[in-house]
Amino acid sequence: MIKINVDMTKCQHYGMCVFEAPDVFKLNEDDKLEYTATAEDSERSNVEAAIDVCPMQAIFIVD
């Protein structure tokens, strides 16, 4: 399992991460980011891609 943390003080809900790891990140009905705090190891490369495209660089994998 990997642990995921998003710094919600940085996040501006641009939603770029949703395209890279849709099983982990989504925008809710109010267009605010929601994410799962853990994911399978197989999601690591998707989450890393989400980290890379985040304009605010707000996403972290906590190892």
Added chain:
Amino acid sequence: MSKPVVIVGASMGGLRAAEALRRFGYTGAITAIGDETWAPYNRPPLSKEVLAGDSVSHETVAFPMREATADVGWVLGNRVVSADLEHSTVTTQDGEVFEYSHLIIATGLRPKKQVYPNNIHAGRHIIRTLDDAMGLRQALQPGQRVVVLGAGFIGCETAATARKLGCDVTIVAPGSVPMRRPLGDELAGELQRRQEAEGVKFLMKRTVTDLIGESHITAVALDDGSELACDVFIEAIGSLPNTEFLDGNDIDITDGLLCDGNLHAVKLSGGSWSNVWGVGDVVRFPNSRYDNVARRVEHWNIPSECAKYVGSAIATGETAEAFRPLPSFWSDQFDVHILAYGLLAIADSNKLVQGSLDGDCVFEYYREGELVGAAGIGLRSVVMGYRKTFEG
């Protein structure tokens, strides 16, 4: 041992290229050479959140370094001054010569600077590097009179940040409204109104003709003959591609590094260099998504998209599909957050399609009747829908 892939430019494009090489299976040596002393870091916050903080540090903007690229040879604080593409070498300012199997050019841009009759330097700032931001942050003290020359995104973002820090801020620019290209008159005009509501002043259709002061700027002279008191002068009037080190080669660097649809550097004599590649905002490339006109695209996602393409092409030897990225950009100014997909700069018309101009809204951008982009304040799900449409 085979020669390494050499990446010139150790910013986001260089880092992402190294990562992509590894991800797509290249196992040979990689050398990345950059003129800044800092390991790769994220530039956009330098005009926004980071500049607005109490202090600017590398730690707050550094990109995470991954295990896959731990063995990349980073040569930092060293500028590549020349290249010999015939013999596949580049040379640094220290005189060190690097041979390459493939050369990835990711040298980016530098801000343009004006030359004034009274060309003094104290009190003058640009914003591109971490060192620039550190210097500017110290200068942005409450009550300081800040003049920003240029009303593009970086100028407007920096103005908003300076205002939030308690400075007295005026934007001076020759255009009719800020960010007119790419946003268009209506949305751009609204962003100006929102900036003005926060206390930023605009002197549009004006420019700075000279600096006033002996050792430090005290005012700027404008083209209508007036003077504007100024402690901090920020030049945000666009950028120049860093391509001088390529002078003398069979290559087109008239406005950035001209590349073909596979990001190979184009030869002046015809054809292209199969082992010389362009990455990022230094590159002028055609995008068959729109047409065959080569353009420089200064959006944050372009270096990463180029890097993915080039890393994959070198690692696998495949360039079957042309490079046709979907440009995207965002901007934060006060509590206004803009997100856009597409190539708005080529549009000849636009229209409001959702929401209202004084609240959250979405605009569509057209060229000759064809939808080429969309931008929104808020309404994220709607804007994301355009990305899905454009990516088909």
